[in-house]
Amino acid sequence: MMVAAPVAHTPVAIDPVGHNMRHPAGAHAQWLDDGRLHLHHGPIDLVIGVDGASDAVKQACSAAKDRFDTLLEELVSELAILRRPVDQLSRPPTGGVAARMWAATIPHADNYRDENYITAMAAVAGAVADEILAVMRDAADVDRIYVNNGGDIALYLNPAGAAVPSYSIGICADPDVVFHAHVDTVASIDEGRMLLAANAFVGTIKISVADQVGGIATSGWKGRSQSLGIADLVTVLAPTAAAADVAATLIANAVWPDDDPKSHWPGVHRQPANEAAPDSDLGARLVTVEVDRLPDQIIKNALRRGAGVAEDMRQSGKISAAYGVVQGQGFICGGTTTKPPVQAVLPDENP
Secondary structure: OOEEEEOOOOOOOOOOOOOEEEOHHHOEEEEOOOOOEEEEEOOEEEEEEEEOOHHHHHHHHHHHHHHHHHHHHHHHOOHHHHOOEHHHOOOOOOOHHHHHHHHHHHHHOOOOOHHHOOEHHHHHHHHHHHHHHHHHHHHOOOOEEEEEEOOEEEEEEOOOOOOOOOEEEEEOOOOOOOOOOOOOOEOOOOOOOOEEEOOOOOEEEEEOHHHOOOEEEEEOOOOOOOOOOOOOEEEEEEOOHHHHHHHHHHHHHHOOOOOOOOOOOOOEEEEEHHHHOOOOOOOOOEEEEEEOOOOHHHHHHHHHHHHHHHHHHHHOOOOOEEEEEEOOEEEEEEOOOOOOOOEOEOOOOOO
């Protein structure tokens, strides 16, 4: 998992009754030993952390379980629409999660159409997390919530809470490698608002109420979903998890050595998306399945393309920050020269 759950969660004592529960239509709910709630149904696997008064936490978690019971069935009923290019849809879908997916992708529709289309499926994991978080917020007044859907995370920090602690999100660049991190250096942005790091890095992002970040998502060819680019991963912070999910997908797709997505580069192995997954919304578009060691200049060219897309999204208000990594080199995009919207931790260059 490339984006870890917030590590600052303090478990709340919860009545153990119903420790392992089976819900209608195959949905499962289970309390974990540390007080978090685990919800599972088919491809959806959520880990939920809540901080607040005990009664409020119980109410919020009960609302999450009730909403989760029917969520997957509702989503499946609209898959035919959700797999179509968003610029071809005459109306938004009607389901709660499906509507969130559409709302997150439609702002990108003008830039991604025809052969370069985007579908609402780019937001599915984040939208599921957002939906569950929303019903929990409506059900009870709590201090903090996170809903982690396989690494795509919806976050809530109560702005009215007294001294609500920040979340610390652990991030690694490659699950196959262990890196050293320096925890005090705040990322800076050069004139091009892109920082190329000499090495892949691991670190911690601290998110407070003031940052107004509601979602974190990660995409890349090494991840769970298909990618058109060569990024090991791209992680995005945005106002919602669905918005972060779409942006991470598009930025990761853009991490490519040139402007032709159909070009062939030695060492990059691709195949039609529908060969790997027959029901893929990407159809016959080429997706990356393996990347050999690449020359540094090829990596830097690809990172600059991805960073450019990320910065355009940041300036337009679609995201707060992003970073991406390819084989030990990376970019950071986000913030201003005076006060970054989030703190991004860089590696110690001399471990």
